[in-house]
Amino acid sequence: MAATASRARPGRWLLALAAVGVLAGCGGGPAQNISLIPGNQIEAQSRRDGLFVQPVKWQHTKPGCQGECPSIKLESLVFPSVPRLTQLVDHALAMMTGVNAKRIPPYSTVAGYEEYFWKTAAPRDSTMLSAKARYRSKYLTVIELDTWQYLTGAAHGLSATQFLNWDNSRQGVLSLDQVLLPGKHQAYVEALRAAHQRWLASNPDARHDPATYNRLWPFQPSDNYAFSDDGLVVKYDSYQIAPYSAGQPELRIPYAELAGILKPEYLPSASR
Known part of the structure; x- marks a missing residue:
């Protein structure tokens, strides 16, 4: 190999x-009030x-x-x-x-x-x-x-x-496109970017030298998403946005930040 x-x-x-x-295939969709x-x-x-x-x-x-x-x-x-x-x-x-x-x-x-x-x-x-x-x-x-x-x-x-x-x-x-509202992919990327900024703020290595860290490990969009109780989880492989020592970073986008981005049926009722 x-x-x-x-x-x-x-x-x-x-x-x-x-x-x-x-x-x-996943044709069609559930009723919007579900x-x-x-x-x-x-x-x-x-x-x-x-x-x-x-x-x-x-x-x-x-x-x-x-x-x-x-x-x-x-x-x-x-x-x-x-x-x-x-x-x-x-x-x-x-x-x-x-x-x-x-x-x-x-x-x-x-x-x-x-x-x-x-x-x-x-x-x-x-x-x-x-x-x-x-x-x-x-x-x-x-x-x-x-x-x-x-x-x-x-x-x-x-x-x-x-x-x-x-x-x-x-x-x-x-797929990601199947759960996003039409034309909202860039809005999803921006919500993910905001989650990345929060992750950087909690990362000691990134806080120590932000400019160098961002140059070596810049933000990358990803469609490797997962639903969870409180938002979308996006997970990266080693070396994608952080060094090997950081493992496989997970970014979390709360559902509240995805209103108007995710289709309504993929949001908890309180987040719509």
């Missing part, structure tokens, strides 16, 4: 999902009405290997009532590993990736694949997909994250 594999941008594997017909974000419930309450989910976990090393051996660890999710979503999660995790930023990998499932990995991995290569539910309600299921890959001889592993915002009733992933 190329050293840049784990930093391949999410857009590529989303295109691959569409190409194989896994990504469901809120898909229950404003009077916290996540612990709203998840009771969400899709039933079961965990799946395993850790494998290369068959027949002795001594230092490549390994894969999986902590994922199965949705027994929605096999399409289970398939999507599996496919997306596999595609996020990447083998070359310029082409689609020669596999489409975690099982296929494992087979490929044993053929190509160096002795200390390691991959961790994770899928977890960040938010669940009657209407929406938000899944965070994480990959971490260490290549033998590298200074450290590299991680990548992608959110899937699944519409339970329409059986499909909601």
Whole structure:
């Protein structure tokens, strides 16, 4: 695997999902007076009405290997009532590993990736694949997909994250453009920029030398969003807007700042 594999941008594997017909379309929309974000419930309450989910976990090393051996660890999710979503999660995790930023990998499932990995991995290569539910309600299921890959001889592993915002009733992933009002993408970017400024204000390294930090790690727009109880969460990979030591920054845009930007059905009633 190329050293840049784990930093391949999410857009590529989303295109691959569409190409194989896994990504469901989301035509139409709910009535404007229905809120898909229950404003009077916290996540612990709203998840009771969400899709039933079961965990799946395993850790494998290369068959027949002795001594230092490549390994894969999986902590994922199965949705027994929605096999399409289970398939999507599996496919997306596999595609996020990447083998070359310029082409689609020669596999489409975690099982296929494992087979490929044993053929190509160096002795200390390691991959961790994770899928977890960040938010669940009657209407929406938000899944965070994480990959971490260490290549033998590298200074450290590299991680990548992608959110899937699944519409339970329409059986499909909601892209950012599908939840924004027409013509409001730039307004979303400005709201994200304001969230970035708040994040900088809480970042000791950025406060120490703001000019240098902003020059080295300027703001970048992102469509890697997730619904939550109190706003949209936007998460970045390592090295996108901060050094490796900062991990994977999360910016939060409160729903109150998204009124007139998000479609009304994606706002709690109190935020409209």
